[in-house]
Amino acid sequence: MIRVLPPEVVNQIAAGEVVERPFSVVKELVENSLDAGATRVTVELRDGGRESIRISDDGGGFTPADLELAFVSHATSKLGSLADLDHIASLGFRGEALASIGSIARVTIRSRRADADEGFEITCEGGAIGPVRPCGCPPGTVIEVRDVFFNTPARRRFLRTARAERARIEDLLARLALARLDVDFTLVADDREVLRLPAGESLADRVGRAFGSALVEHLVEVEVRWDEYAARGLVGTPDAARRDATLSLLYVNGRFTKDRSTAMAVRQAYREFLMPGQQPVYFLELSLPPDEVDVNVHPTKSEVRFLQGRRACGILHEAVTSGLRQASAAPKRGGGAIAASPDKPRAQAGFPELPRDLFGAGGAQSLDPLPKSGAKLVDSSGPSAVRDAALAAQGGASTPSAAEPAAGHVAETGFDDGPFGGLQERRFLQVLDCYLVFETDDGMVVVDQHALHERVLYERFSKRHAARGAVPVQNLLVPEVLELAPSDKAWLLDQQEVLADEGLRIEDFGGRSIAIHGVPALLGRIAPRVLIETLLRADGEDEARPRAREIVAERFHSMACRAAIMSGDRLRETEIRELLAEARELDHPHNCPHGRPTVLTFSQEELERFFRRRVP
Amino acid sequence: MKILCDRQQLQEAFTVVGGIPPLKTPKPVIQSVLMDATADGVTLYATDLEISAKVPVDAVKVAEPGRTLLPARETSALLRELSDPTLTLSGQEGRTTIDAGTGSFVLVSNDPSQFPAEPEFKQGVEVEVPVREFLDMIRRTSFAAAREETRYAINGLLLELKDGGARLIGTDGRRLALCYTEHGGDAQNSRVVIPIRALQALSKAVSDESSEPLRISISSNQIRFALDGTELISQLLDNRFPEYEQVIPKAADSTIEIEREHLEKNLRRVAILSSGEVRMVRFKFEGSEVKLSAESSGIGRADLSMGIELNGPGGSISFNPDFLLDALKVSDRELVRIDMTDDSTPAKFTLGDSYTYILMPISGS
Numbered sequence: 003m004i005r006v007l008p009p010e011v012v013n014q015i016a017a018g019e020v021v022e023r024p025f026s027v028v029k030e031l032v033e034n035s036l037d038a039g040a041t042r043v044t045v046e047l048r049d050g051g052r053e054s055i056r057i058s059d060d061g062g063g064f065t066p067a068d069l070e071l072a073f074v075s076h077a078t079s080k081l082g083s084l085a086d087l088d089h090i091a092s093l094g095f096r097g098e099a100l101a102s103i104g105s106i107a108r109v110t111i112r113s114r115r116a117d118a119d120e121g122f123e124i125t126c127e128g129g130a131i132g133p134v135r136p137c138g139c140p141p142g143t144v145i146e147v148r149d150v151f152f153n154t155p156a157r158r159r160f161l162r163t164a165r166a167e168r169a170r171i172e173d174l175l176a177r178l179a180l181a182r183l184d185v186d187f188t189l190v191a192d193d194r195e196v197l198r199l200p201a202g203e204s205l206a207d208r209v210g211r212a213f214g215s216a217l218v219e220h221l222v223e224v225e226v227r228w229d230e231y232a233a234r235g236l237v238g239t240p241d242a243a244r245r246d247a248t249l250s251l252l253y254v255n256g257r258f259t260k261d262r263s264t265a266m267a268v269r270q271a272y273r274e275f276l277m278p279g280q281q282p283v284y285f286l287e288l289s290l291p292p293d294e295v296d297v298n299v300h301p302t303k304s305e306v307r308f309l310q311g312r313r314a315c316g317i318l319h320e321a322v323t324s325g326l327r328q329a330s331a332a333p334k335r336g337g338g339a340i341a342a343s344p345d346k347p348r349a350q351a352g353f354p355e356l357p358r359d360l361f362g363a364g365g366a367q368s369l370d371p372l373p374k375s376g377a378k379l380v381d382s383s384g385p386s387a388v389r390d391a392a393l394a395a396q397g398g399a400s401t402p403s404a405a406e407p408a409a410g411h412v413a414e415t416g417f418d419d420g421p422f423g424g425l426q427e428r429r430f431l432q433v434l435d436c437y438l439v440f441e442t443d444d445g446m447v448v449v450d451q452h453a454l455h456e457r458v459l460y461e462r463f464s465k466r467h468a469a470r471g472a473v474p475v476q477n478l479l480v481p482e483v484l485e486l487a488p489s490d491k492a493w494l495l496d497q498q499e500v501l502a503d504e505g506l507r508i509e510d511f512g513g514r515s516i517a518i519h520g521v522p523a524l525l526g527r528i529a530p531r532v533l534i535e536t537l538l539r540a541d542g543e544d545e546a547r548p549r550a551r552e553i554v555a556e557r558f559h560s561m562a563c564r565a566a567i568m569s570g571d572r573l574r575e576t577e578i579r580e581l582l583a584e585a586r587e588l589d590h591p592h593n594c595p596h597g598r599p600t601v602l603t604f605s606q607e608e609l610e611r612f613f614r615r616r617v618p
Numbered sequence: 619m620k621i622l623c624d625r626q627q628l629q630e631a632f633t634v635v636g637g638i639p640p641l642k643t644p645k646p647v648i649q650s651v652l653m654d655a656t657a658d659g660v661t662l663y664a665t666d667l668e669i670s671a672k673v674p675v676d677a678v679k680v681a682e683p684g685r686t687l688l689p690a691r692e693t694s695a696l697l698r699e700l701s702d703p704t705l706t707l708s709g710q711e712g713r714t715t716i717d718a719g720t721g722s723f724v725l726v727s728n729d730p731s732q733f734p735a736e737p738e739f740k741q742g743v744e745v746e747v748p749v750r751e752f753l754d755m756i757r758r759t760s761f762a763a764a765r766e767e768t769r770y771a772i773n774g775l776l777l778e779l780k781d782g783g784a785r786l787i788g789t790d791g792r793r794l795a796l797c798y799t800e801h802g803g804d805a806q807n808s809r810v811v812i813p814i815r816a817l818q819a820l821s822k823a824v825s826d827e828s829s830e831p832l833r834i835s836i837s838s839n840q841i842r843f844a845l846d847g848t849e850l851i852s853q854l855l856d857n858r859f860p861e862y863e864q865v866i867p868k869a870a871d872s873t874i875e876i877e878r879e880h881l882e883k884n885l886r887r888v889a890i891l892s893s894g895e896v897r898m899v900r901f902k903f904e905g906s907e908v909k910l911s912a913e914s915s916g917i918g919r920a921d922l923s924m925g926i927e928l929n930g931p932g933g934s935i936s937f938n939p940d941f942l943l944d945a946l947k948v949s950d951r952e953l954v955r956i957d958m959t960d961d962s963t964p965a966k967f968t969l970g971d972s973y974t975y976i977l978m979p980i981s982g983s
Contacts, residue, residue, distance in 0.1 A: 474896050475982040476938065478791045479964055480860040505982065523896045523938070523980045529764075530791070 024051025030099035050164030176212035237325030238283030267315030271322035453594035473505035619684025745803030816852035870957035872930030903932035
């Protein structure tokens with residue numbers, strides 16, 4: 003017998019989509035609070051939210067009439083008609099949350115509008131909605147959710163430990179809070195305050211409070227504006243990279259999202275700075291007109307679609323690139339990171355961090371903003387013409403579409419000769435035919451000459467590439483026919499023109515095959531098949547291959563420079579001096595094209611700490 | 619086994635087979651050379667399981683027939699360093715002693731019965747070619763063969779027997795070298811791909827001064843070369859080889875005659891300034907001269923012109939100078955003929971009466 007399910011059951015089923023665990027309850031309700039204009043949101047948990055979740059805010063509050071409808075499915079005050087879907091500026095809008103939560107828990111809402119004399123309350127237990135009754139309460143709304151999943155034991159069994167649920171909620175709150183610096187957030191777990199994020203603090207401060215102040219040392223502020231599009235936030239330097247992507251956070255119009263294409267654009271900008279397996283850290287917000295983005299793709303609202311995906315990706319890419327450029331250009335000073343994280347065990351850090359003060363006045367906790375060593379290094383650096391050249395190179399490297407703010411920001415940061423300023427006049431010790439050790443005014447610097455050499459060659463190739471006209475093509479006497487997977491073939495043929503610009507001429511050869519007619523003369527010695535395989539090599543998240551031109555250029559360059567370097571070559575002193583001179587003009591001096599560091603700095607302070615001359 | 623032999627003769631025989639044993643192998647026994655002494659004389663035999671060679675040793679006296687294994691590397695080094703005119707070699711179980719006037723050397727030997735037997739060669743097509751010409755053909759084509767892993771004939775040359783002629787062809791997809799000679803023997807046509815290593819070993823094994831013709835036998839999966847008692851057998855490669863005839867341009871807009879030696883020297887000069895990452899020399903054929911030019915960013919440029927005889931409109935075309943020099947230096951012709959059309963179609967170089975070289979230009983510059 004077929005019958006229409008009663009509404010409670012429908013809600014319970016729908017709840018499965020929206021409410022998976024206490025985490026989802028908090029997410030929905032805090033988003034509601036923010037949409038109601040709250041300036042203060044407090045979340046209190048008992049037993050990780052399994053016993054109860056209480057969310058109080060000072061937002062607009064419910065009228066008694068609103069309260070009556072609160073637990074009715076698809077009842078929302080945020081959306082009136084289909085046309086409104088195009089202009090969603092609020093976090094929640096589907097009108098599912100409260101109905102879903104009400105169907106799987108015991109919920110009480112107490113709410114008072116700021117202009118009302120008294121408040122009202124309503125309860126809902128497992129979908130059974132009670133009457134609206136007057137009650138005494140402060141302005142705003144308090145929602146208490148007890149016994150989550152009490153009527154769906156199957157789901158209840160899948161809840162994790164209180165600690166795990168709490169950690170997820172803490173993470174969530176921090177994530178939501180980053181988008182709303184004007185709101186005061188508090189998380190209390192079993193009567194203990196776990197997180198307190200006061201309103202009005204800077205993004206950097208909030209990140210520091212939520213994720214640890216040591217992290218802030220490795221973040222750069224960025225802002226790029228393209229007409230109605232803007233990307234701003236904090237970009238982590240390669241030193242901040244992590245094993246997981248939990249701190250790769252992207253917000254679109256104030257909403258946290260896990261959109262793949264934009265995340266890919268950001269990763270692409272990080273590409274040559276990270277080692278395989280590393281994930282970048284960033285806190286970026288993309289703002290664009292609400293009608294150019296579709297957020298109604300998925301119930302948890304973490305996926306979005308863009309009208310101009312390329313533009314969205316482009317501006318994020320530009321923001322990250324400008325941040326990484328700043329980080330490379332920023333003067334390096336000893337001490338900062340150590341002082342900020344005095345108890346960080348060295349052994350765990352893998353390799354010593356590169357202490358940096360990235361913000362200037364931007365909120366980083368630099369204890370010693372201009373130590374004498376930094377100034378000295380700048381003084382001993384070469385003639386100003388070199389620096390001007392570096393500056394010009396920086397300017398030239400930013401794309402013409404980069405708008406004023408980004409360029410201005412970079413200029414303000416100021417330049418010196420980066421980590422290699424002044425090194426080339428100094429004496430050094432060559433260790434293991436690979437490392438160069440220099441004494442500086444404030445300690446010592448160790449350079450990996452091969453990593454540096456690769457970086458220098460890579461930038462040389464890239465610059466020449468940017469300045470070039472047509473790429474010389476070595477035509478093939480006999481076209482090489484390759485059989486490929488259909489998806490690979492389709493991608494290559496889509497990129498036919500891009501590839502041709504880079505000197506690789508391919509044509510459809512029918513079936514699963516393509517024919518290679520010409521290869522870049524620069525890579526004439528490499529078998530055509532190997533070129534194609536290199537292009538197709540998917541590194542994990544690369545399947546979508548969003549920016550073919552860059553992938554092609556970058557992979558070809560790195561092949562070219564690898565071909566030019568004989569690893570283990572012993573460099574003569576004059577060659578090393580030349581390398582160091584060239585290194586001062588690098589756009590990205592800190593890493594080789596594969597993400598390995600080129601230089602490590604050990605300040606006097608660090609050395610003293612190593613030898614226990616200084617007590618932490 | 620016990621023999622008395624002339625050191626120099628033994629050394630020469632050893633160089634023929636000494637290059638064949640592999641340096642690294644999971645089967646160490648083949649790192650030795652098998653010496654077989656019978657009443658008829660002494661032969662050396664070596665194999666890497668793909669290529670095997672057998673060579674007779676001259677000027678020996680067999681005191682006691684038998685077989686022994688000589689470690690290839692050490693034995694050839696010893697023969698090179700010793701200066702005594704005669705040597706006595708005796709093999710007992712597990713070792714071989716080389717007695718020279720200066721001293722004696724005992725080499726540990728594997729059991730000869732463990733050594734792989736000579737491959738059985740099934741008779742097939744049989745032809746004879748002049749040895750000197752064939753060695754020239756190898757020299758003029760092998761450099762053009764693909765060294766890296768491309769789809770076509772890795773490290774192999776195509777030998778084509780057709781209508782009484784033998785063609786040897788090498789290509790790496792960017793250039794193609796073709797040599798031709800007439801042969802005596804079977805009229806049967808055949809088309810096989812031979813590993814370059816085998817042809818290189820052959821070049822070392824046979825003397826181009828021999829008055830005898832080189833005998834080539836081809837079976838379904840092997841090829842055998844024989845001359846003056848020396849015999850080399852190689853597996854054939856089963857690679858696909860491109861239809862080379864389609865690649866050779868049938869007609870061209872312009873025909874140029876140019877002095878080879880002069881061109882080679884000038885090309886070397888100009889190529890010095892194409893030493894950047896893209897090796898490229900531009901040829902501009904116009905009137906009665908060709909302008910050669912090259913440029914290396916950040917290093918400099920070279921311009922040079924030389925006289926030519928041009929039929930047709932001429933034009934510009936660029937080549938990788940190394941590709942052209944490879945062929946020019948193995949040509950013995952005074953005048954080279956170039957047939958070209960434009961910078962995207964192959965140019966044909968006639969570098970000898972029976973030596974043709976096809977080179978694909980570099981375009982987009």
